Amino acid sequence: MTALLTLTHVQKSFGTHHVLQDLSFSIPTGSIFGFVGENGAGKTTTMRLLLGLEKSEHGSILLAGQEVTFGGNRTNSITGYLPDVPAFYDYMTATEYLTLCARLTRIANREQRIAEMLNLVGLKTKKQRIHGFSRGMKQRLGIAQALLNEPQLLICDEPTSALDPLGRNEFLELLATLRGKVTVLFSTHILSDVERICDYVGILHAGRMQKCAPLSDLRNQYGRSRIMLTFPDTPTAKRCMQVLAHFPAYAVKNTVMIDYQGSYTNAAHQVLQTLTASVTPIALQHKCPTLEQIFLEVTGNAHSDNHV
Numbered sequence: 001m002t003a004l005l006t007l008t009h010v011q012k013s014f015g016t017h018h019v020l021q022d023l024s025f026s027i028p029t030g031s032i033f034g035f036v037g038e039n040g041a042g043k044t045t046t047m048r049l050l051l052g053l054e055k056s057e058h059g060s061i062l063l064a065g066q067e068v069t070f071g072g073n074r075t076n077s078i079t080g081y082l083p084d085v086p087a088f089y090d091y092m093t094a095t096e097y098l099t100l101c102a103r104l105t106r107i108a109n110r111e112q113r114i115a116e117m118l119n120l121v122g123l124k125t126k127k128q129r130i131h132g133f134s135r136g137m138k139q140r141l142g143i144a145q146a147l148l149n150e151p152q153l154l155i156c157d158e159p160t161s162a163l164d165p166l167g168r169n170e171f172l173e174l175l176a177t178l179r180g181k182v183t184v185l186f187s188t189h190i191l192s193d194v195e196r197i198c199d200y201v202g203i204l205h206a207g208r209m210q211k212c213a214p215l216s217d218l219r220n221q222y223g224r225s226r227i228m229l230t231f232p233d234t235p236t237a238k239r240c241m242q243v244l245a246h247f248p249a250y251a252v253k254n255t256v257m258i259d260y261q262g263s264y265t266n267a268a269h270q271v272l273q274t275l276t277a278s279v280t281p282i283a284l285q286h287k288c289p290t291l292e293q294i295f296l297e298v299t300g301n302a303h304s305d306n307h308v
């Protein structure tokens with residue numbers, strides 16, 4: 001794995017509040033990296049450090065082999081940034097606005113690059129002014145702007161939080177098309193969005209990166225896989241609990257949940273072999289651990305009462 005971005009032992013405090021205590025992690029080149037943490041965990045602070053907008057007390061940040069420094073803007077030429085609600089000059093059209101940005105940042109081949117970006121994000125409106133854009137269109141224009149300078153790293157700070165389900169869906173599909181072309185740092189509270197498009201996940205908690213791994217590894221390591229049996233009624237589910245007395249199972253109304261480790265096939269086989277004819281389920285479902293379960297476990301917020 002080659003890493004585009006590496007943070008090593010980064011510390012950042014505001015007065016006596018130690019927000020980042022010892023933050024170390026890497027983002028593999030070309031990946032979509034889901035950056036998650038509770039409110040106030042320090043995600044925005046980390047992104048501001050990556051953009052050279054905050055000064056750390058300790059540690060180093062290397063982006064594409066270059067040191068990121070406070071107030072320095074060298075690495076910003078290879079970084080794109082998309083905030084949750086991007087601001088524009090609303091009286092302009094998308095093309096006018098991108099032309100202004102391209103002029104300010106001295107981008108070569110302006111016209112061609114702008115046309116490519118508008119095409120990439122699917123904004124075909126030539127004459128419409130930005131004030132008439134939906135939130136989703138504005139977010140897509142935000143991506144076009146952030147990608148204008150062909151960055152190696154695209155930082156997105158809660159980019160879907162202000163979007164409706166349709167806009168969110170379109171936005172995620174667009175972000176997923178960037179996989180392998182741009183390395184994306186995707187900060188969000190919406191864990192289902194991370195599950196949908198990210199290959200790597202970093203969980204920030206108590207000033208440190210508690211876990212940083214491919215999502216598939218976290219699924220294997222954390223969270224419980226379950227088998228869910230559905231019965232026609234609650235009494236049958238209760239009878240099933242008696243039959244499965246030696247399994248780590250619990251009943252919720254007419255369903256029975258069974259935790260298992262290892263192979264799903266083996267676990268399902270054992271359960272079905274143990275069941276008797278009087279407790280035949282009407283459905284059997286395999287429940288994979290969700291990122292939410294994993295997140296709660298890693299941050300120490302998982303409840304022992306595991307009813308779903």
Ligand SMILES: Nc1ncnc2c1ncn2[C@@H]1O[C@H](COP(=O)(O)OP(=O)(O)OP(=O)(O)O)[C@@H](O)[C@H]1O
Nearest residue numbers: 014017019037038039040041042043044045046189
């Ligand atoms: N300029 C500042 N001065 C003082 N405290 C700050 C400053 N910026 C951030 N903080 C504090 O640092 C902590 C981390 O804030 P940050 O915005 O980085 O968290 P976050 O993980 O992005 O949270 P959220 O998910 O709510 O946006 C918070 O307690 C916040 O109040």
